[in-house]
Amino acid sequence: xxxxxxxxxxxxxxxxxxxxxxxxxxxxxxxxxxxxxxxxxxxxxxxxxxxxxxxxxxxxxxxxxxxxxxxxxxxxxxxxxxxxxxxxxxxxxxxxxxxxxxxxxxxxxxxxxxxxxxxxxxxxxxxxxxxxxxxxxxxxxxxxxxxxxxxxxxxxxxxxxxxxxxxxxxxxxxxxxxxxxxxxxxxxxxxxxxxxxxxxxxxxxxxxxxxxxxxxxxxxxxxxxxxxxxxxxxxxxxxxxxxxxxxxxxxxxxxxxxxxxxxxxxxxxxxxxxxxxxxxxxxxxxxxxxxxxxxxxxxxxxxxxxxxxxxxxxxxxxxxxxxxxxxxxxxxxxxxxxxxxxxxxxxxxxxxxxxxxxxxxxxxxxxxxxxxxxxxxxxxxxxxxxxxxxxxxxxxxxxxxxx
Amino acid sequence: xxxxxxxxxxxxxxxxxxxxxxxxxxxxxxxxxxxxxxxxxxxxxxxxxxxxxxxxxxxxxxxxxxxxxxxxxxxxxxxxxxxxxxxxxxxxxxxxxxxxxxxxxxxxxxxxxxxxxxxxxxxxxxxxxxxxxxxxxxxxxxxxxxxxxxxxxxxxxxxxxxxxxxxxxxxxxxxxxxxxxxxxxxxxxxxxxxxxxxxxxxxxxxxxxxxxxxxxxxxxxxxxxxxxxxxxxxxxxxxxxxxxxxxxxxxxxxxxxxxxxxxxxxxxxxxxxxxxxxxxxxxxxxxxxxxxxxxxxxxxxxxxxxxxxxxxxxxxxxxxxxxxxxxxxxxxxxxxxxxxxxxxxxxxxxxxxxxxxxxxxxxxxxxxxxxxxxxxxxxxxxxxxxxxxxxxxxxxxxxxxxxxxxxxxx
Numbered sequence: 001x002x003x004x005x006x007x008x009x010x011x012x013x014x015x016x017x018x019x020x021x022x023x024x025x026x027x028x029x030x031x032x033x034x035x036x037x038x039x040x041x042x043x044x045x046x047x048x049x050x051x052x053x054x055x056x057x058x059x060x061x062x063x064x065x066x067x068x069x070x071x072x073x074x075x076x077x078x079x080x081x082x083x084x085x086x087x088x089x090x091x092x093x094x095x096x097x098x099x100x101x102x103x104x105x106x107x108x109x110x111x112x113x114x115x116x117x118x119x120x121x122x123x124x125x126x127x128x129x130x131x132x133x134x135x136x137x138x139x140x141x142x143x144x145x146x147x148x149x150x151x152x153x154x155x156x157x158x159x160x161x162x163x164x165x166x167x168x169x170x171x172x173x174x175x176x177x178x179x180x181x182x183x184x185x186x187x188x189x190x191x192x193x194x195x196x197x198x199x200x201x202x203x204x205x206x207x208x209x210x211x212x213x214x215x216x217x218x219x220x221x222x223x224x225x226x227x228x229x230x231x232x233x234x235x236x237x238x239x240x241x242x243x244x245x246x247x248x249x250x251x252x253x254x255x256x257x258x259x260x261x262x263x264x265x266x267x268x269x270x271x272x273x274x275x276x277x278x279x280x281x282x283x284x285x286x287x288x289x290x291x292x293x294x295x296x297x298x299x300x301x302x303x304x305x306x307x308x309x310x311x312x313x314x315x316x317x318x319x320x321x322x323x324x325x326x327x328x329x330x331x332x333x334x335x336x337x338x339x340x341x342x343x344x345x346x347x348x349x350x351x352x353x354x355x356x357x358x359x360x361x362x363x364x365x366x367x368x369x370x371x372x373x374x375x376x377x378x379x380x381x382x383x384x385x386x387x388x389x390x391x392x393x394x395x396x397x398x399x400x401x402x403x
Numbered sequence: 404x405x406x407x408x409x410x411x412x413x414x415x416x417x418x419x420x421x422x423x424x425x426x427x428x429x430x431x432x433x434x435x436x437x438x439x440x441x442x443x444x445x446x447x448x449x450x451x452x453x454x455x456x457x458x459x460x461x462x463x464x465x466x467x468x469x470x471x472x473x474x475x476x477x478x479x480x481x482x483x484x485x486x487x488x489x490x491x492x493x494x495x496x497x498x499x500x501x502x503x504x505x506x507x508x509x510x511x512x513x514x515x516x517x518x519x520x521x522x523x524x525x526x527x528x529x530x531x532x533x534x535x536x537x538x539x540x541x542x543x544x545x546x547x548x549x550x551x552x553x554x555x556x557x558x559x560x561x562x563x564x565x566x567x568x569x570x571x572x573x574x575x576x577x578x579x580x581x582x583x584x585x586x587x588x589x590x591x592x593x594x595x596x597x598x599x600x601x602x603x604x605x606x607x608x609x610x611x612x613x614x615x616x617x618x619x620x621x622x623x624x625x626x627x628x629x630x631x632x633x634x635x636x637x638x639x640x641x642x643x644x645x646x647x648x649x650x651x652x653x654x655x656x657x658x659x660x661x662x663x664x665x666x667x668x669x670x671x672x673x674x675x676x677x678x679x680x681x682x683x684x685x686x687x688x689x690x691x692x693x694x695x696x697x698x699x700x701x702x703x704x705x706x707x708x709x710x711x712x713x714x715x716x717x718x719x720x721x722x723x724x725x726x727x728x729x730x731x732x733x734x735x736x737x738x739x740x741x742x743x744x745x746x747x748x749x750x751x752x753x754x755x756x757x758x759x760x761x762x763x764x765x766x767x768x769x770x771x772x773x774x775x776x777x778x779x780x781x782x783x784x785x786x787x788x789x790x791x792x793x794x795x796x797x798x799x800x801x802x803x804x805x806x807x808x809x810x811x812x813x
Binding site: 202253 | 504505510514517518522525532533534538541542548550553554558561562563565578582664665666803
């Protein structure tokens with residue numbers, strides 16, 4: 001029976017650059033929120049977000065593109081994941097069977113904004129200078145292909161906040177079909193003012209902290225960063241003696257087909273996507289030991305997601321720890337579900353569940369075991385990772401210990 | 404045993420007209436959809452031609468309500484999707500539930516709408532901008548609209564892979580049907596001309612006429628000097644064979660196989676690039692279990708690019724050797740220009756029309772081949788030929804090569 005496994009992980013998050021720093025912060029329950037530094041928020045009602053701090057790329061890269069863009073986060077996480085997988089210096093593989101799938105919400109918007117902000121007259125006079133700095137989204141895969149010597153199919157997943165899980169699903173299909181041996185998957189995003197304004201004007205932003213499942217939750221906080229996973233055919237990983245971190249057991253995709261920004265009130269799409277993922281993974285819902293919730297901290301999402309989880313898991317729902325790591329790092333948009341997939345793999349590795357921080361007041365409509373404020377040691381071998389994007393675009397992935 | 408995937412509906416919003424019939428009649432009539440651009444002020448730039456969408460009446464397809472909030476790309480995609488669904492005679496009332504999904508290719512998605520929104524932000528008070536304006540600020544906004552309008556509840560995905568985005572999307576959608584994730588998939592691509600995109604191409608010196616001189620969309624021709632950018636949306640309804648048979652659908656063709664190679668990022672030699680394209684064609688043939696001798700025609704990627712056209716021509720010559728004269732080759736970018744992320748879907752619609760009519764459209768704007776080019780280009784007038792199997796080439800400047808084989812349903 002064909003299987004897909006994870007052999008490398010990489011992270012850049014608002015609570016730490018690199019796996020080690022990020023993970024320490026997760027289990028300590030550190031809040032990554034800060035006063036917005038990358039642009040002036042004086043005209044807004046909200047002034048905070050979760051920015052990546054102290055990030056430095058410690059190598060000199062020949063290509064200038066990587067300097068100012070989301071490429072640097074993605075590159076960093078990819079390099080960390082490649083090193084862990086042992087494929088960095090591998091010379092025996094057929095690189096035409098190495099594919100790439102990366103999710104992003106905004107791609108190259110941030111450098112574009114930065115230039116235009118510097119000199120607004122550029123819009124009418126010298127606009128071409130700005131556009132010269134903008135690369136099409138698939139330049140991300142080109143950069144990765146170049147630096148890590150991947151020569152197989154490559155795609156960018158533009159699926160808003162479920163982009164990362166879509167990228168993982170894309171790779172899973174091609175690995176299961178034996179079209180690829182290895183896939184570098186994940187997501188990356190920075191915080192563009194455009195998206196900040198968008199969420200702000202939809203009144204979706206929390207003013208100072210993200211409080212998923214709390215009765216007084218006020219919204220999401222935007223975050224930035226990148227998460228990368230190296231996925232492989234199990235047979236391939238075994239043959240080359242790789243250390244296997246987890247099995248990618250299956251996924252589910254669905255669409256609400258309902259509204260541009262609001263989720264379906266009964267969570268129909270979310271139910272379908274979790275159920276389909278369990279079915280594909282051939283896992284009994286009773287065996288799920290942890291759910292990494294989409295848990296954005298908006299009144300709508302958390303209520304609907306709670307209801308959907310109860311519909312899928314029945315009475316057992318109350319016994320499954322279900323935390324939102326967005327309470328610490330914010331909503332990383334196109335990178336969110338990729339980063340959360342990395343977190344799921346780390347939970348399997350360490351047997352510790354990161355908490356939902358900033359939890360103060362229980363909400364009867366969000367009454368699952370959300371692992372409030374303090375990390376918890378558990379025995380867990382099967383994990384559900386939810387992502388439900390605007391537009392009702394849902395994607396769930398499942399990770400388990402290799403048996 | 405993998406499920407078979409057939410084509411049961413098509414829709415087109417093209418520079419040649421806003422139905423698949425007008426698109427097809429334009430191609431076989433040797434018409435050009437290229438004209439001086441009216442949607443952009445290009446007075447200070449040398450390349451002024453484009454394949455723009457003209458006179459689209461989206462209200463016919465989507466109703467009047469809420470139309471003013473929809474951006475250009477969404478109107479293209481929504482209209483083409485509606486026509487394709489009408490053509491397929493599938494129900495549109497949501498009764499397909501999660502048995503229908505969408506995968507759309509788009510190189511930049513709604514990037515220009517997103518940047519438009521940013522101009523509004525820095526011009527005034529961002530807090531006062533209407534939330535209605537911000538519906539377009541995700542790169543996949545257009546597909547979200549379409550999923551809501553047509554109540555799609557299966558898998559929904561936007562794929563960006565540069566110029567090959569739409570064939571990547573069609574491959575993805577076919578795979579979803581083969582793996583049993585959906586019975587019906589809406590697949591294809593959408594692109595809209597914007598000043599952002601124009602400048603991205605202009606600054607990279609891709610456009611024809613950029614160094615002065617003739618502005619022309621002339622694939623495989625000695626006078627070619629770049630491509631002419633175009634926009635539009637081409638949608639194909641893919642359906643699992645059994646599902647189509649049970650409802651008595653008209654079947655236009657069958658998706659047989661894909662080949663995808665990638666040599667992005669590196670400074671590969673011309674020869675390596677040629678061999679990568681050839682390999683993509685071979686993989687598509689192998690995947691389709693069809694011999695190259697069985698192909699009846701080829702839809703070329705050729706867009707008039709100085710460097711890419713000969714790479715493709717050489718790859719075809721390598722693949723066929725002496726027999727290259729036996730395969731007639733069309734290049735519809737001579738008529739509609741380079742619509743990048745939806746170009747492959749346009750070629751697929753044209754190729755499926757060829758299968759169903761027995762006509763291969765001819766290449767226009769063609770004066771003379773490169774001397775070393777031995778290809779059997781369809782020139783002067785359309786070629787009548789029964790077509791059982793056809794191959795489509797789609798290439799990206801970043802090194803993604805995508806080929807697919809489509810066949811008569813038998």
